[in-house]
Amino acid sequence: MRDAVEHLERIAAVARCEQAPRTGVAAAVLCELRAQAAAEERPMLIFALGSVAMAGVFAMAGLYLFDSITDPLALLFHTTPVLG
Amino acid sequence: MAHELTLGWEHLAVAGLVAREDADDIGLSLAGDEAAFGRLIDRYEGLIGQQMWRFTRDRATHEELVQEVFVQAYLSLKGFRGQAPFEHWLRRIATRTGYRFWQEAAKRRGREAPLDALPAEPSVDPPGTASEAAEYLFVLLETLAPQDRLVLTLHYFEQLDTQEIADRMGWSRTLVKVRAHRARAKLRRQLEAAGYGG
Numbered sequence: 001m002r003d004a005v006e007h008l009e010r011i012a013a014v015a016r017c018e019q020a021p022r023t024g025v026a027a028a029v030l031c032e033l034r035a036q037a038a039a040e041e042r043p044m045l046i047f048a049l050g051s052v053a054m055a056g057v058f059a060m061a062g063l064y065l066f067d068s069i070t071d072p073l074a075l076l077f078h079t080t081p082v083l084g
Numbered sequence: 085m086a087h088e089l090t091l092g093w094e095h096l097a098v099a100g101l102v103a104r105e106d107a108d109d110i111g112l113s114l115a116g117d118e119a120a121f122g123r124l125i126d127r128y129e130g131l132i133g134q135q136m137w138r139f140t141r142d143r144a145t146h147e148e149l150v151q152e153v154f155v156q157a158y159l160s161l162k163g164f165r166g167q168a169p170f171e172h173w174l175r176r177i178a179t180r181t182g183y184r185f186w187q188e189a190a191k192r193r194g195r196e197a198p199l200d201a202l203p204a205e206p207s208v209d210p211p212g213t214a215s216e217a218a219e220y221l222f223v224l225l226e227t228l229a230p231q232d233r234l235v236l237t238l239h240y241f242e243q244l245d246t247q248e249i250a251d252r253m254g255w256s257r258t259l260v261k262v263r264a265h266r267a268r269a270k271l272r273r274q275l276e277a278a279g280y281g282g
Binding site: 029 | 122130134136147151212214268272
């Protein structure tokens, strides 16, 4: 009785001649890579916009404080009640 | 800029390890040239398609696997050191992609697929069609655990020896031998129980 696994070697020799179906993946690959690249850029864009917004808030707060500190009468005009 | 980057890969072509056209297109791809990577795909798609057909007999899945191989290749391209031909590096990625596919399928299905019924044994003397033989072998190997299945698939379909399989997967040669032995023993039992090969 011939060995079953040796028999497989003979079948494999025939099987190796099979031609695989043709594929055409170039366009899909490049499209997927572009989509991945765009997805990676989105968080960075959100972070950049957030940073600009925060910078604007701090700039306005800083200007207000600067005005208060450099003008000694600013607080007087802001807090002195009207007499009379 | 692209020309300078291409020149940076020339040493690979000069050493004879990497074909000149591959070295040029790799350099250009890394510089962001889509057409260059497209050329690499066109050059190797047939080869990789042939290899991935051993991992599935479904055409849609086959196309997805080939696509996945080239996406992974692009994402790993910076790591290509040119210590072997580009084809070898690509085949390694392809094998690991296919193996991962089997592992995920095995997790969903359970470790090994039961052998419900063998397809008709193909004729070898005279030989039947290559597709019949490939289908038969594929169904038989599908009953094995992914790691055992991979070892015999690479042996039967790509005629790799144990050292080549070990190099392809980063396994030890001893491990490959053990898996091959275990897989063949299981196949032998199944075939003899079914009355085949006699």
